[in-house]
Amino acid sequence: MQHDFVYIRDLASHDGQIVTLKGWLYNKRSSKGLHFLILRDGTGLAQCVITEQEVGTVSWAAAEDATQESSLVLKGLVRKDDRQIGGYELVVHEAVLMQRAEGYPITPKDHGIEFLMDQRHLWLRSQRPWATMRLRNNIIMSIHHYFQEQGFIQMDAPIFTGNAVEGTSTLFEVDYFDEKAYLTQSGQLYGEAMAMALGKIYTFGPTFRAEKSKTRRHLTEFWMIEPEMAFYDLAMNMDMAEGLLRRILRDARTNCGTELDILGRDVALLEKADAPFPRIHYSDAVDLLKSNKSMEMLDGELEAAFDEEKNLRSELAEIKKNYGSAKKWEKKKFDAREIEINQLLEDCAERQRNLPKWKASAIAFEWGNDLGGSDETVLTKHFDTPIMVHRYPAAVKAFYMKRDPEDDRLALGVDVLAPEGYGEIIGGGERATDLQFLLDQIRAHGLPESAFSWYLDLRRFGSVPHSGFGLGLERTICWVGGLKHVREAIPFARLMSRLSP
């Protein structure tokens, strides 16, 4: 493709040349007869210097008038400058203002999450979303490469379904030509049919849950990757899941250095996570959860939260004491630090509330329960890598799970829990193969047998051992990128309280 302009990303290869950049004004700093235009073009940021003496009146007026997010065409000389982020700047010879933006709402200053989510269509232009979307793209490509290189076939499950898969989640109901239909909560059962036809397949598509969950880990619409493999048992399934995650980690570290830097991600933690994942039997997980080691860890963190609060409060008192005699620029610093301290104090208070609850939950935990969110967090705090907890009590898992031949109370399921409190990013397991067992399970779960007749055909005609899992894309992006909320990991998040933009 021939362009009459170059991208900021490619400036290094145009050192000393006259080029044209097209983009939007990200920020502007000015002095007399001089503007520093920070241009954004989707590939990166570049500082473009324009001097009144060296350009015509039309170009100078364009630079004078340009406001934040105005669209611009800038022609000039590419010059190496080590002070710049990209290492290069543009000495502008000619500037054209395509459109003058007025009142761009996102100023170069802190904003609250609600305001930013209302402006998501514009917020995507900012640095953090820019880095996040590029990381998302990289992770998506890692997933495709990983599966394609092993001969998997990508095929998608339907989005409209006639019945609930597991009978537990709340689904979105839609009118389907006067019939009830639901938006899919999982392509799992269809994936099994496709695996019986093509061997190894994976789906990659949207999934919908109508749960009223207001947390940093939940979306009502999210993207899920669900591989399904014929002739794979639980151990092979776990190998596949671990291989996928470690591939994602490796590719992100190789390809997304700039993005992870913008996101402020501690890359050393990602490096540590790229090591063999411990595989923990449910019973061992219960023991670890209730161990002295866990209790000491929780006590230690609670103590740390109180210590931190004490230090923050004395710093705050110190600031208030010195505020009156401070110079103006010092007061600005004090104000900023005070806001920061207030936020940290809220974090401390939350930990002080949560940690005793987590401890109580761990103490009260009994073999046979499902692991709750806090229990998972406690377990993962013991490790630097994701952990794979396998063989859960069958009672808390879906009807299609195969039972453990060594302990009929257990199902051959596995959850992969990411470190640093990110929690469950994969759920999966080995599927039941016996027709009569599945019929019994469907009845025991109170599910309509008729809806599963096609699924049961998979056991009537050449039933084989098979396994698979579901990977939550946004949760994975959060973990790799060190994000706080899944809503940052998708361009336009759909939440209980948000359908727009």
Next chain:
RNA sequence: UCCUCGGUAGCUCAAUGGCAGAGCAUGCGGCUGUUAACCGCAGGGUUGUAGGUUCGAGUCCUACCCGGGGAGCCA
């Protein structure tokens, strides 16, 4: 649905029950190498809504509305 925290200028936040403020953004002025540039001036408010207590309410009480993150459920 429950628990918990919050709602003050366009944005981020201050304000012992006692004159509603700062920074950023915007406008104007100054400054020829700035890195969220800086300096000066100006405009900008029904303190979420409705009641109540009080000489006096942003602040205390009651109800409601909206939002944050946590439980349940899950990826």
